[in-house]
Amino acid sequence: MDTSLQDPKQKILRALEDQDTNITFDDPLEHDMVLNMGPQHPATHGVLRLLVRLDGETIVSAVPDLGYLHRGYEKIAENCSFHEFIPHTDRLDYLSPLANNVAYTLAVEKLAGLEAPVRAQYIRVICAELARLAGHLVWIGTQAMDVGAVTVLLWGFREREKIQDIWDLLTGVRFTTSFTRIGGLAQDMSAEVSAAIKKFLDQFPESLDECEKLLIKNRIFIDRCEGVGYISKERAINIGLTGPALRACGVEHDLRKDEPYLVYQNIDFDIPTYTDGDTLARFYVRMEEMRQSVKILLQALGKIPQGPINASEPKRVLPQKERTYGKMEELIHDFMIVNFGINPPIGEVYHAIEGSKGELGFYIVSHGEGHPWRLKIRSPSFVNLQVLPVMLKGGMISDLVAIIGSIDPVMGEADK
Amino acid sequence: MKEIILEKLNVQFSTAIESVNEYRGELTIIVKKPKIRDICFLLRDDPQLQFDSLRDVCGADYYRHDDRFEVIYNLYSIPNKFRLRLKVRMSESDIHVDSVVPVWSTADWEERETYDMFGIIFDGHPDMRRIYMPEEFEYYPLRKDFPLMGIPGSLPLPRK
Numbered sequence: 001m002d003t004s005l006q007d008p009k010q011k012i013l014r015a016l017e018d019q020d021t022n023i024t025f026d027d028p029l030e031h032d033m034v035l036n037m038g039p040q041h042p043a044t045h046g047v048l049r050l051l052v053r054l055d056g057e058t059i060v061s062a063v064p065d066l067g068y069l070h071r072g073y074e075k076i077a078e079n080c081s082f083h084e085f086i087p088h089t090d091r092l093d094y095l096s097p098l099a100n101n102v103a104y105t106l107a108v109e110k111l112a113g114l115e116a117p118v119r120a121q122y123i124r125v126i127c128a129e130l131a132r133l134a135g136h137l138v139w140i141g142t143q144a145m146d147v148g149a150v151t152v153l154l155w156g157f158r159e160r161e162k163i164q165d166i167w168d169l170l171t172g173v174r175f176t177t178s179f180t181r182i183g184g185l186a187q188d189m190s191a192e193v194s195a196a197i198k199k200f201l202d203q204f205p206e207s208l209d210e211c212e213k214l215l216i217k218n219r220i221f222i223d224r225c226e227g228v229g230y231i232s233k234e235r236a237i238n239i240g241l242t243g244p245a246l247r248a249c250g251v252e253h254d255l256r257k258d259e260p261y262l263v264y265q266n267i268d269f270d271i272p273t274y275t276d277g278d279t280l281a282r283f284y285v286r287m288e289e290m291r292q293s294v295k296i297l298l299q300a301l302g303k304i305p306q307g308p309i310n311a312s313e314p315k316r317v318l319p320q321k322e323r324t325y326g327k328m329e330e331l332i333h334d335f336m337i338v339n340f341g342i343n344p345p346i347g348e349v350y351h352a353i354e355g356s357k358g359e360l361g362f363y364i365v366s367h368g369e370g371h372p373w374r375l376k377i378r379s380p381s382f383v384n385l386q387v388l389p390v391m392l393k394g395g396m397i398s399d400l401v402a403i404i405g406s407i408d409p410v411m412g413e414a415d416k
Numbered sequence: 417m418k419e420i421i422l423e424k425l426n427v428q429f430s431t432a433i434e435s436v437n438e439y440r441g442e443l444t445i446i447v448k449k450p451k452i453r454d455i456c457f458l459l460r461d462d463p464q465l466q467f468d469s470l471r472d473v474c475g476a477d478y479y480r481h482d483d484r485f486e487v488i489y490n491l492y493s494i495p496n497k498f499r500l501r502l503k504v505r506m507s508e509s510d511i512h513v514d515s516v517v518p519v520w521s522t523a524d525w526e527e528r529e530t531y532d533m534f535g536i537i538f539d540g541h542p543d544m545r546r547i548y549m550p551e552e553f554e555y556y557p558l559r560k561d562f563p564l565m566g567i568p569g570s571l572p573l574p575r576k
Contacts, residue, residue: 067548074533075557079564110440237468237494240522251494258497347439350490350501352471363490365476376474378490383471386525415548 032060035397039068043146043401046411048385054397062392062400064385069415077375081341082108082182083318085375090176092379093413095138096131097177098167099355105180106261107351107362112344114183114311121262122304123189126197127170127179128262128353129293129300133204134163135356135408136286136293143283143405144215147224155211162200169193182342183317184310194301201294212287225280229391229403232277239390240383243358244289245407248282250275255354267299279406286408316342341370350378357381357408381414417498418443420464429455434505444501452489452504453514459491459500460519467491467500470516473526475534479560484508485536489516506536515541533558 038049047068053060073092077085089104090097102124109115116124141156164174170193171179171186179186215221231241236249246253254271256264272288274281311317318337319330346368352361358380365374384407391403418438425433425445432451437444447455459467472490483505491500504513515538516523525547527538532546535556545551555562555570 067550070548072557075562075564113440238521240469240471240520242471253494258494259499348444349440349442350472350499359471361472361490363472363474363488373478374476376472376488378472382525382529383522386522 037400039065044404045142045409047415048404048409048411050388050400052392052397052400057397059392059395059397059400062389064388066382066385066411066415069411071416073416074375074377077372079371081338081370082344082372083337083341085372086180087176087178090178091412092377092416093135093355093357093360093381093410094175095410096135096356097175098127098171098179099131099135099353100360101177101180102128102131102262103351103353103355103360104362105182106353107349107364108182108342108344110351111347111349111364111366112182112316112342114313114316116184116311117308118263119188119305119307120184120309120311122300123185123309124180125262125264125267125300126189126297126304129296130163130166130197132293132356133290134160135410136290137163139286139356139405139408140211143402143408144221146401146405147221149215149218149221152211152214155207155214159204159207162204166193166196166200169196181310181318183313184308188309189304194304197297197301201297205291205294208287208290215283222280224399224402225283225406226278228279228395228399229406230276230278231387231391233275235390236277236387239387241358241387242380242383243354243356244285245282245358245384245387247271247273248285249277255352255359259352261351261353263300263303264296266303267296269296269299279402282406343368343370352378355380357410357413358384360413377413377416379413379416381409381411382416385409385414417496421445421459421500424458424462424465425455428458442499442501444503446503446505449504449506449513452502453516453519455502456489456491456516456519459502465493466495467493469494470520470522470526471499473516473523473530475530475536475558477534477558477560482507485511485534487513487530487536511535512537512539514539517541532556535559 033054035052035054037052038044039047049065051063073088076088086101089100092100137156137160141153144152167177168174170189171177231249233249233251236246237251250273252271252273257271269292272285274284314333319334323330324334344366346366348365350361350363352359360380361378363376364372367373392400429451432448434446434448459465469492470489471492474488476486476488478484485506487504489502491502506513515527527541528545528547530536531544532548533556538544552572555567
């Protein structure tokens, strides 16, 4: 019999290492312990699984294991038309579905050479910023709860609920919005919606300050975040971090400024940047980002012009549904677009937006057919999660949850 | 920026560039497979180019006889705010390419994903395992000859 099996420590170790994974650790020391965390664990924000090797309470190494929510969206995209894929984008970053709709539609429009009218672009900016707020409000709650403060979670969700009520008015649903259309939007934004957004924005900064006061005056929160999960600027760039996590390392990079899309160049806002590169810096960056989003929303609501919301391209933009019942032309176009697709020219494009987690991009290859030949989703959560082993190494086991929270992964997006 | 990139590449790698193409304002350069890592080092380290971050690596299956697979690298230069796409092509019989993990550590998971989905093997990768699918899965799901509904019995189910 194998001698290693007789050793009780080896036996326990073997039992802990799941037989379904062949993750190997270099140099197993005698007193190390392997801890399996997830995929069902409240602090891993979904179905992230981590295998952590511990020396006492110190993390020696960590191996993330992904794929528990892999649904094969890239394969599905190759088999459905460009319009049919829009509802699937809701399920990527399910905390801010509107931003995914916008990102995908912009990529298809770039491929097809379409441009949505100015009013639609302003509404898309409003959508993207509301989605950012909604995403960050979940983050603030879960991050605080991971380090032991429960109140902020409830307060964050209270505010998020108001945003979802606005989505309900704007898109007709609260969660899986599927609001954008290629070349425009599903429906116009009514005056009632802008009034609701204004009403929300009037009270939101105050609520945000309340949430922030609960945390930044809290000794426990500061102690558990300050200096935890540090990453240097060079390392962060090399490992491909984007979004708030990168800006917390002192890199002033935001696609809304660096590669302006939609109408962001008409809007005045700042990119909050901190240089500490730790969990607390990432906290401050996101808090400041929410305040900038409020600023953007107020400007967009003030500047939004009247006009059409769909591009005047009847052969490639879906007509309004009511018109297809009475007009022959519209009926034909609707039939052709739904059944055969919009057939963009042969070519390939990549378009990315600054989502709430980082750079959310779609790379699409078209062969001139109604469906994409290849569609790659560049999801920020997937790439950002790579940084976990680097940040965790040498840290304490209790900091693990704080660090995962500060990266803010959404597994729907990381696993695609 | 486009001229500088092409000039620098032409000086050192004039024979390695297969084609240059611009579509919707995006620059794509197809390069020869053996030179990919050297070209990436040049693009990253040149003081004028500074492609300091790799945003994405992905594969594509064109389902044709020659050069069936492509690996696409999406590079971004934060100082220059410029995006560049590099591509290498390979046939099914020689499905190996040098890993770019030594250049950008982002490539680690991205290349694992490409391997998982297309079976493209990255030489010199520190940890060439599947990332989404279980390790004992035998197929490559994003290849065009893999059916959308999957292959019955290919995924191991829990024992009763």
